[in-house]
Each structure stands twice: as C-alpha cells, then as structure tokens.
Amino acid sequence: MSRRERLRSIIEARPFQRTIIAIIALNAITHGTATFDGLPEQVLGFLHAVDRIALAIFVVEIAVRLYAYGWKFFRDPWSVFDALIVGIALVPVTGPTSVLRTLRILRALRLISAVPSMRRVVSALLSAIPGMASIIGLLLLVMYVSAVISTEMFGRIAPDYFADLPTSLFSLFQIMTGEAWPDIADQVMSEMPWAWIFFVGYILTSSYVVLNLFIAVVVNALDDETVSREEKRTEDKLDTILQELARLHARIDALERLPEEQRSGGHSPAQVSSS
Incomplete structure (x- = not known):
C-alpha cells in the first residue's frame, strides 16, 4: 500500500472524521462565546488560542487531503467548499480586510460537509x-x-x-x-x-x-x-x-x-x- 493510500484510509476512517467534527463544533462554540460582553482578558486570550489551534488543524487537514487525493481533491465540490472556508480564515484581519474577521464563523458550515x-x-x-x-x-x-x-x-x-x-x-x-x-x-x-x-x-x-x-x-x-x-x-x-x-x-x-x-x-x- 502506497503512502497516499494509507493517508486516504486514515482520512476516511470514522475516528478521524469524528475528531474533525468535534473540532469544528468546539470552534463554533468558542466563536459564539467570544461575542459575550464583559469577558475577562484571560478568557478572551484562551478563546483566541483555541481558535488559532483549530485553524492550524484545519489547514493541516486540508493539506493532507490535498496530498492524499491529488487533483481528485478539486473534483469533489465539498472538498473545494472546505478549502474556501479555511482559505477565508487565513486572510489577514487588519486594514481593509478586517471585515472578513466576522466570516471566521463560516467554519461552522464545515459541519455540512463533515456530517x-x-x-x-x-x-x-x-x-x-x-x-x-x-x-x-x-x-x-x-x-x-x-x-x-x-x-x-x-x-x-x-x-x-x-x-x-x-x-x-x-x-x-x-x-x-x-x-x-x-x-x-x-x-x-x-x-x-x-x-x-x-x-x-x-x-x-x-x-x-x-x-x-x-x-x-x-x-x-x-x-x-x-x-x-x-x-x-x-x-x-x-x-x-x-x-x-x-x-x-x-x-x-x-x-x-x-x-x-x-x-x-x-x-x-x-x-x-x-x-
């Protein structure tokens, strides 16, 4: 079995998919919690840290899927949808693109493709x-x-x-x-x-x-x-x-x-x- 085939078997395994679903749900909860007024700075820092960790995991996941499936990755509309959602989250949130900061919650839509x-x-x-x-x-x-x-x-x-x-x-x-x-x-x-x-x-x-x-x-x-x-x-x-x-x-x-x-x-x- 080649390396790509082993990666595909890992990606398509149920434990891996459930882990990604849990991270997506946790990331959506942290985004909602960050909108509350009066949160301490320590809590906000923790929520931002969780958000960055989740984003890093999503980037690694997309990269692994792209390597495992090759050009077939772009033939699947749901894979392209996931890549676009994660790509929007990588856009800098300072300057004229600061409005895209609110679009980070779109990562919760990945539950549609994951479930x-x-x-x-x-x-x-x-x-x-x-x-x-x-x-x-x-x-x-x-x-x-x-x-x-x-x-x-x-x-x-x-x-x-x-x-x-x-x-x-x-x-x-x-x-x-x-x-x-x-x-x-x-x-x-x-x-x-x-x-x-x-x-x-x-x-x-x-x-x-x-x-x-x-x-x-x-x-x-x-x-x-x-x-x-x-x-x-x-x-x-x-x-x-x-x-x-x-x-x-x-x-x-x-x-x-x-x-x-x-x-x-x-x-x-x-x-x-x-x-």
Whole structure:
C-alpha cells in the first residue's frame, strides 16, 4: 500500500472524521462565546488560542487531503467548499480586510460537509432547485396579479399598505407569512366588508397551496436522493460479487489448462489408479 493510500484510509476512517467534527463544533462554540460582553482578558486570550489551534488543524487537514487525493481533491465540490472556508480564515484581519474577521464563523458550515446526513440534505435541496424555480415563478405571478388588484381596490382605503405596486407587493408578502395580516384586513374591511374574499383567497393560494408545493418538491428530492444512494450501494455490492465471480472463473480456467499430472499432484493416471 502506497503512502497516499494509507493517508486516504486514515482520512476516511470514522475516528478521524469524528475528531474533525468535534473540532469544528468546539470552534463554533468558542466563536459564539467570544461575542459575550464583559469577558475577562484571560478568557478572551484562551478563546483566541483555541481558535488559532483549530485553524492550524484545519489547514493541516486540508493539506493532507490535498496530498492524499491529488487533483481528485478539486473534483469533489465539498472538498473545494472546505478549502474556501479555511482559505477565508487565513486572510489577514487588519486594514481593509478586517471585515472578513466576522466570516471566521463560516467554519461552522464545515459541519455540512463533515456530517453525511447534512450533506445528503443539502444535495437534495440543490437537486430540487429546478422544480422550485417553477414554483417560485408561479408564486411571483400570483403575488403580482394580487398586488395589481389590491392596489386598484384598496389603495384609497389603506394607503399605508396598498398605495402603489411596490407597497402592495411588500404587504402581500407580509400577509403570506401570516404576520399582522388581521390588522391589514380589518382596516380594509371597515369600508369594504366583502374584502375578506380577497384576503382568504390570496392566503389559501399563496400559503397553503404554492408554499406546500415547495415542501412536496423538497420531499420528493430527498426520496430520490435516498433511492439513488440505495441503488449505488446495490451496484457496489453487485460489482463486488461480479469481481469475485470473475476471480473464481479465472482460477477454474487456470486449473483446466494445467496438465493432468499437475492436477493429480504429480502422479500419472496409472500410478493414481494402481495406488
């Protein structure tokens, strides 16, 4: 086994991965603790020391993975993601780049790539983007039509919410989220009692129909991700079985090609029968 293969076996081992996950979680906790007011200087110094040690470990880990996998490292999107997160942490935090100091907490996002279950969820969400784009277009169309209608009908009654198209769009987005929409409806219905038809129809369409379609698309993507993972496992098992069968077939062919004396242990057939 070569040195790179040994390194890959160590990197892919569960104890190594769990250690990295624990360091990422500890580093995220130290970043959150450092935001508390009134911490003693000794505590802040300790937190900064832990942060520097964690960063050094992450740099070494990325370097080892880069050496172990070579150019294949850049073919894995999650490896590139880890390298970018660690690279941002190496940017100097003085001068014009001091704003990047706050981006150190992005290292906590490495839990996504380190935990397989999180990685599968994100992969499913990314695969659901095409379907979600169509639903977003439908939602925008519903909001636009409703905004034009509400501006024309309710602009005079509630100018704070429906004075013009942008204001109506924002108010309808607020209604869609369920935030303070009864106050808006009460103000309009004080002069137009039948306006409840518009609000009920819009809420049912935007919140309970269109938004639930998002959930359906994401759940379907998660199911597809699970099925594809199971299919990959099945294919790997079949490949292993086929390789074993190929080895057995090669051994049988090799035995059949041997002279009969070698197959009988070096004795001729007559010697074997006389004995």
